[in-house]
Amino acid sequence: MSDRSAQAQWERYTQRPLLALAVAFAIAYAVPIVDNPASPVLAVVCTATEWAVWAAFAVDYLIRLALSPRRREFVRTHWIDLGAVVLPLLQPLRLLRMVSTLLLVGRRARMASQIRLTTYVAGAVVGLLMFGSLAVLSVERDSPNGNIRTLGDAVWWSFTTMTTVGYGDHAPTTGLGRMIAVGLMLSGIALLGVVTANIAAWFIARFEKDDVEERRQTEAIASLAEEVRLLRTEVARLVDEREQQRS
Amino acid sequence: MSDRSAQAQWERYTQRPLLALAVAFAIAYAVPIVDNPASPVLAVVCTATEWAVWAAFAVDYLIRLALSPRRREFVRTHWIDLGAVVLPLLQPLRLLRMVSTLLLVGRRARMASQIRLTTYVAGAVVGLLMFGSLAVLSVERDSPNGNIRTLGDAVWWSFTTMTTVGYGDHAPTTGLGRMIAVGLMLSGIALLGVVTANIAAWFIARFEKDDVEERRQTEAIASLAEEVRLLRTEVARLVDEREQQRS
Amino acid sequence: MSDRSAQAQWERYTQRPLLALAVAFAIAYAVPIVDNPASPVLAVVCTATEWAVWAAFAVDYLIRLALSPRRREFVRTHWIDLGAVVLPLLQPLRLLRMVSTLLLVGRRARMASQIRLTTYVAGAVVGLLMFGSLAVLSVERDSPNGNIRTLGDAVWWSFTTMTTVGYGDHAPTTGLGRMIAVGLMLSGIALLGVVTANIAAWFIARFEKDDVEERRQTEAIASLAEEVRLLRTEVARLVDEREQQRS
């Protein structure tokens, strides 16, 4: 078995365990925000879980690098993975760790060919909504002028933002909260684009069937083939006659 | 007549009566919400009508199942119909009954091939707007902080939500009201997608006519056919000369 | 000259005068709303102008009907024109008269083949924005809870509605004002669809150029033509040799 297939095999076998770890991370991320103020024991368990999941993804990156036949190329083409692993170390922000994990899970999920684009987009949207709600809640809850103080308000705000409805009954007031909001808005625009494009592609595929020009071309090629067949028959007759002449 | 066509015939004949029943259901659903507080007699009549329509759809499902040649396959491919019939029984919520009826009518309407996609989408949008307005009104009217208290406000709010305008002069404040709102927002995004895709498909169909590459291909095929025709003339002359030689 | 071309000629010659009349109508519609309370003389002049323009469109409809070779078909295919002419008579609402004129101008403009789709859409958007602003201003100005009281606010509100931004700093509060708003929102969605579709069609037209399959087809046809050309040369040599043999 070659090194290349060893890497692919590793990626196939670790797909599901890493997805399960990401779910564990999400729970460990969500619990201290929702259950606020959290009991000290729970806070320690959650922080430990987050770091353990981060470590698992770091180890996964190193093993994939080790199994890769061309390590220099692997680092170059997987610089997002490297950044997602290294960044939470440099600046141990809770926020960045969540984004890193989302990125790493997303990149591993895209590798799996059995996961369709629609599933991938739906998963990304759900992940972004959950992350956006929790992150904004943790940031805005302590702001003096903030108006997003419960999980319900945060989830509701995420939906109105991502669908670009924007009632304005709840809106972030801090700089960090607004950065998260901008991320959700841009994701919302991309979501709208994917939905529209999907429907449009399906519509156009149905329209194409009636394409007049192409059908005329097919007919032209068919009549041309008929012409050539007739020609061959005549040449064959010429050849036959010559054979008869000879004999 | 085979069993299969018996099922199709039943579906064709019951199409219109079931649509009429759905309209009756919508009226029975709307009246107690709009005419609030309702007189006890009216409330009883409306509840009875709702259950009668539900029963009619349940009977329709059973008859279609009985007429189906492959019952196991029918249950598998019509699991949404089954769920829409069974769910209001398990949890007799007014809300779920409305969604179930919308689903059942929608699935029966889609079967009718004479109903075009545009009509189907327009019908779904009108149905969703009506349902969204009534459901939010019934939920938000009794909320202490609610600001959707009349039918006019509810319809207006539904439009601003579904078009993703979202002024925010009226917005749901309860959890149930916000869930309905999220449903309307997602429908609004899908609506936007369908409208855009429809226009785009029409535009592209017009653009395609001017496709340069394809026209060049058609020309290439035409000149090739001319070439082959000339060739056949020459071969025919060869054959003629041989005939003359022979005679 | 046939009756049919007489109708076409009339439509070509009256295109510009009717557009000028529509501008006059728009001014006569706008002046009493903007200059409020209006002087009695001005109000009379404006009302007279509005009715004169309506009469001109009514006469235009009758002349086109008279010039049409198949009058029954003309009435059937131009029922929107007939409705737009008759409706303001039945219910002499200022609002309906404006919508009627917009419809009539739009239908006449679409007939002119020299006007491109983009120009048509841009014109419709500007017309709708102007009409929406003026109509909402006239309706909301006298509402006790209204917050659209100046022309500036009305135009600003129209833009935020049509682009589906919807800040909510200004929003209609009356039933009639909200109906106009719904019209603007739906136009906004259509506008978004046209813009997106236009850009998408242009993108796809550029992508198509690089279509691999088609290029391979073009190459296949070219090599096939080369093959046939070689074949013709050989057959021509056959014919030449025979000529030499004969001589």
Next chain:
Amino acid sequence: MSDRSAQAQWERYTQRPLLALAVAFAIAYAVPIVDNPASPVLAVVCTATEWAVWAAFAVDYLIRLALSPRRREFVRTHWIDLGAVVLPLLQPLRLLRMVSTLLLVGRRARMASQIRLTTYVAGAVVGLLMFGSLAVLSVERDSPNGNIRTLGDAVWWSFTTMTTVGYGDHAPTTGLGRMIAVGLMLSGIALLGVVTANIAAWFIARFEKDDVEERRQTEAIASLAEEVRLLRTEVARLVDEREQQRS
């Protein structure tokens, strides 16, 4: 070297310096708005920088005109450049100078074939967001009812406007501020269109691969080519036999 390539060479060489000047202009435009009230010295330096950049673009226009082989045609096809150069002279508004520079940089960037459409659109969006934030801040800060008073609020407002979310927690109240807002909204709609179109074009390009009609055409051409090849073989045999006959 011809005059035409002299112009192209000038445009290639001045591409980067002009982009650097545009960045200098943006900084000179931003500093007095952000650092308000500005020190007199800084204000003078910034104004001087703005005029120097304007002069550089004016000189660039004149040189390109001088190098152009057909000057009349150059003026006709580059009337936007001319307007962008002349307008700030006639009406020395700070606002117009910014728009002019954006236009000039945009037109020069579009000429460079190495800059892709996506980069161009991303650049335009960032430029518009920056310009919109600064312009609205400078206009709304001094308005008595204004609610956009810090750079953070202005940037946040620009994002909510361009993505058509429109919370309404911040909105311009002056006429000039609202004009800038309308520009941002329309850019937002165009942005949404470009994003959707990009995704749709990519989707459709993937769908096209499975186009049944085209694959059937390719097969038809292949079988036709096979037919012609067989024909050529037979004709070649005819020719060979004749050669043998002759010898």
